[in-house]
Amino acid sequence: MKSAVIVFPGSNCDRDAHDAIERVTGxxxxxxxxxxxxxxxxxxxxxxxxxxxxGDYLRCGAMASRSAIIPALRAxxxxxxxxxxVCNGFQVLTETGLLPGALMRNAGLTFICEKAPLTxxxxxxxxxSAYGGQREVVFPIAHHDGNYFADAATLDxxxxxxQVVFRYANNPNGSARDIAGIxxxxxxxxxxMPHPERAVDADHGGTDGLGVFESLLGSA
Amino acid sequence: MTANAxxxxxxxxxxxxxxxxxxxxxxILGRAPNLVELGIFSVMWSEHCSYKxxxxxxxxxxxxxxxxxxxxxxxxxxxxxxxxQACIFKMESHNHPSYIEPYQGxxxxxxxxxxxxxxxxxxxxxxxxxxxxxxPNHPKTRSLVSGVVAGIGGYGNCVGVPTVGGETxxxxxxDGNILVNAMAVGLADADNIFYARGAEPGQPIVYVGSKTxxxxxxxxxxxxxxxxxxxxxxxxxxxxxxxxxxKKLIEACLELMATDAIAAIQDMGAAGLTSSSVEMGDKGGVxxxxxxxxxxxxxxxxxxxxxxxxxxxxxxxxxxxxGKESVAEAxxxxxxxxxxxxxxxxxxGRMLLKHKGETVCDIPIKxxxxxxxxxxxxxxRAPKRETILAGDVAAPQDYAEAILTLMVSPDxxxxxxxxxxxxxxxxxxxxxxxxxxxxxxxxxxxxxxKALAITTDCTPRYCQAGPMEGGKQAVAEAWRNLTAAGAxxxxxxxxxxxxxxxxxDIMGQFAECVEGMAxxxxxxxxxxxxxxxxxxxxxxGKAIPPTPAVGAVGLIPDISKRGTFGxxxxxxxxxxxxxxxxxxxxxxxxxxxxxxxxxxxxxVDLKVEKRNGDFVRAQIREGRLSIVHDLSDGGLAAxxxxxxxxxxxxxxxxxxxxLPLHGFLFGEDQARYLIGATEAKAEAVRAAADEAGVxxxxxxxxxxxxxxVNGEWTVSIEDLKRVxxxxxxxxxxx
Numbered sequence: 001m002k003s004a005v006i007v008f009p010g011s012n013c014d015r016d017a018h019d020a021i022e023r024v025t026g027x028x029x030x031x032x033x034x035x036x037x038x039x040x041x042x043x044x045x046x047x048x049x050x051x052x053x054x055g056d057y058l059r060c061g062a063m064a065s066r067s068a069i070i071p072a073l074r075a076x077x078x079x080x081x082x083x084x085x086v087c088n089g090f091q092v093l094t095e096t097g098l099l100p101g102a103l104m105r106n107a108g109l110t111f112i113c114e115k116a117p118l119t120x121x122x123x124x125x126x127x128x129s130a131y132g133g134q135r136e137v138v139f140p141i142a143h144h145d146g147n148y149f150a151d152a153a154t155l156d157x158x159x160x161x162x163q164v165v166f167r168y169a170n171n172p173n174g175s176a177r178d179i180a181g182i183x184x185x186x187x188x189x190x191x192x193m194p195h196p197e198r199a200v201d202a203d204h205g206g207t208d209g210l211g212v213f214e215s216l217l218g219s220a
Numbered sequence: 221m222t223a224n225a226x227x228x229x230x231x232x233x234x235x236x237x238x239x240x241x242x243x244x245x246x247x248i249l250g251r252a253p254n255l256v257e258l259g260i261f262s263v264m265w266s267e268h269c270s271y272k273x274x275x276x277x278x279x280x281x282x283x284x285x286x287x288x289x290x291x292x293x294x295x296x297x298x299x300x301x302x303x304x305q306a307c308i309f310k311m312e313s314h315n316h317p318s319y320i321e322p323y324q325g326x327x328x329x330x331x332x333x334x335x336x337x338x339x340x341x342x343x344x345x346x347x348x349x350x351x352x353x354x355x356p357n358h359p360k361t362r363s364l365v366s367g368v369v370a371g372i373g374g375y376g377n378c379v380g381v382p383t384v385g386g387e388t389x390x391x392x393x394x395d396g397n398i399l400v401n402a403m404a405v406g407l408a409d410a411d412n413i414f415y416a417r418g419a420e421p422g423q424p425i426v427y428v429g430s431k432t433x434x435x436x437x438x439x440x441x442x443x444x445x446x447x448x449x450x451x452x453x454x455x456x457x458x459x460x461x462x463x464x465x466x467k468k469l470i471e472a473c474l475e476l477m478a479t480d481a482i483a484a485i486q487d488m489g490a491a492g493l494t495s496s497s498v499e500m501g502d503k504g505g506v507x508x509x510x511x512x513x514x515x516x517x518x519x520x521x522x523x524x525x526x527x528x529x530x531x532x533x534x535x536x537x538x539x540x541x542x543g544k545e546s547v548a549e550a551x552x553x554x555x556x557x558x559x560x561x562x563x564x565x566x567x568x569g570r571m572l573l574k575h576k577g578e579t580v581c582d583i584p585i586k587x588x589x590x591x592x593x594x595x596x597x598x599x600x601r602a603p604k605r606e607t608i609l610a611g612d613v614a615a616p617q618d619y620a621e622a623i624l625t626l627m628v629s630p631d632x633x634x635x636x637x638x639x640x641x642x643x644x645x646x647x648x649x650x651x652x653x654x655x656x657x658x659x660x661x662x663x664x665x666x667x668x669x670k671a672l673a674i675t676t677d678c679t680p681r682y683c684q685a686g687p688m689e690g691g692k693q694a695v696a697e698a699w700r701n702l703t704a705a706g707a708x709x710x711x712x713x714x715x716x717x718x719x720x721x722x723x724x725d726i727m728g729q730f731a732e733c734v735e736g737m738a739x740x741x742x743x744x745x746x747x748x749x750x751x752x753x754x755x756x757x758x759x760x761g762k763a764i765p766p767t768p769a770v771g772a773v774g775l776i777p778d779i780s781k782r783g784t785f786g787x788x789x790x791x792x793x794x795x796x797x798x799x800x801x802x803x804x805x806x807x808x809x810x811x812x813x814x815x816x817x818x819x820x821x822x823x824v825d826l827k828v829e830k831r832n833g834d835f836v837r838a839q840i841r842e843g844r845l846s847i848v849h850d851l852s853d854g855g856l857a858a859x860x861x862x863x864x865x866x867x868x869x870x871x872x873x874x875x876x877x878x879l880p881l882h883g884f885l886f887g888e889d890q891a892r893y894l895i896g897a898t899e900a901k902a903e904a905v906r907a908a909a910d911e912a913g914v915x916x917x918x919x920x921x922x923x924x925x926x927x928x929v930n931g932e933w934t935v936s937i938e939d940l941k942r943v944x945x946x947x948x949x950x951x952x953x954x
Binding site for chain 1: 370373374377378379380462463464465467468555556639640641642643644645646647648649650651655664779780
């Protein structure tokens, strides 16, 4: 599968994303600088990595969502090709409007880094199909602004349409309805605060995250 | 000179240059220095930059060895970790600024130490921190903890380098002066390391990074003075950190370092543009001419004095090979960073500064850098304290209660409230961090099976009780922690935090700690490759406990063979490596249970330390141990409690013999480890111990869900966890 990782100034999980994709697909993704205006030809999957794009001195992801590469990302989304945004990447996707809702400051106001037990709410997405019957996974989280918010009607719709993909077993950040990860209505774009790319290696963070990338590989 | 400048000159002379040092500047210049020159002399000769009180003692450290590529004197130390790879690391204090403005003080401490490491060509891969706060009930403690932790996290998390470990102590001795020591560790190719030396005449001097503002002016001199009640007025001397710019600076510098453009490079830390240019000029043996009009400035109307003394963060100064300016410009522009050619190197040996068409400084560099004052300050040895063994101390009424009291004490309690605020996993190579049952943090060398083991250690109450043994112990404990993680210890960095060196007793603490550390470094083949001295940690005449923090790095050849203490299983045989004499002097038990801070610290026998450690490391590599944990604060009881909490399996300890039970449980004799192995493997371990002449005692069996002692005293794992997790959440308000 031909993939790409978008790199903003301040992205810091770009290498982690690169290595996870390479480990699972066997192919290194293209690293696409934010000032590019096109994705490499034939890009099938795009990952928007975690970090602090532009330092997140403004609202997290707000500056990045106005980058030169974003129109190309939108076009990729319109084609129905898969996009995964993790942590800051999730924030960027909500800021671009590609995913509904917003990520607010954690309810406890501090940065939280811990291993978060999650439930897979929808195992039939192209991001979770490889998990089979497995419903419980542990991914690391590391964020200051992961408190997912959307209005009640949006939350009802997300839940009703199977767009809530991951929920926290012990809500760490105040997220509405314990939501940790969602897809868009078409199921082609997923955003999540926990880091599957930091859980693809038994020596570091466990291997629960492999399924996300294996699912994508299987669906490509 | 204007009237204002003249008044400022007089202030500098009064506050920062003792009469003999002022006289020396006049002698060097052959005339009275102007304001800019006074500023430059005063920061270069400040304690912080010149080590004028400590240099004579620091010479005692062993600084060379098979694996040392670069010892002290550069931005950071460099060691060889094989396969053409090098590890670059250093620890540094940011104590004074962190007390005055905790968030920015701690944040810029992290930023500064990161720059020291990537300046040399390393990609930073791990951060550590050693923190000492005042008594929990001191009115400032809570806000200082909150600010320092947020500052460390705010900077490290954003810049994308994992904060993998550290230590935190609380003691009333730090009420007026907290300690914030940050350590950075990076990886580089051994054949692509960058130094401050290497400049030749006729090369362009290039400024990159953030613009220069008025922040931090005279920060280095502030760090060279005691505090008093008005110290909060120093807030304008604390710098402001911008981790986003630092992240861009790391990437841009590493990108430039992959080309052949740089002759010499130095980050702008303490004393900013002054020390960076003087050090490169001095080490390269070249003169420096700079046009200050070309310096990127954040504010209008900055004077030459302000620019030379500003400690604005996230700036680097480099000397490029001629013709490479455009290579650097393209890279720094891509990363949206300022880049400007501000001068060139010369063959005059002088630092010549021009501003608005006038020469504002003309100083010969050699005497400025090399002839900094050197003081052999008078010092006295610390009085010897008495030996206190278990027989001299009443046994507790209730051993279970005593164990719980220790585990809820600030020094032993869980620091999860702190480390949960640090991203410990970014870069995807962290095998063990603060949350994991490992005596050292373990960070894999990217894309290999090798790993670095990293620890920071110091037991200030030992250093207070006996600076020489305390200094030895700080080094020995670091060595022991790396060993217990399964690593070959390689080298250390240090951060020597003390009070006012002008007082003979404080200077004595310094001299003795250094002597003890040096002895341990030699005996354990554990050289010092970088370090930092922070003196004047004192408020209204009250000094901090002597705190020579040690940061140490070792190498685990194969990450699958490392030591941990979270895998104890039912039926495992528990063994104690090393001899126990029930040493309670200066112990945590004596302080927390008896309320006494008395007695001499436990003696450190370095030969025994090495023998026992080498034995334990070999057992780890043979795959014989299910758990291994070093014994330190709180002795066997604390180690056993930590193993029980981490494993979820109980330990049933049995003790008989002459040594009183509270000596067995709480004594802090050195060179000891608690290990566990299956019954089958325990046999092999015992045989190996016999062969190596290592004292090894079977002390019980694993099983159940409690820590029990002689079948008589029981503390459930649930209770241990409850009390151990109580302190910080309660202090910090949930």
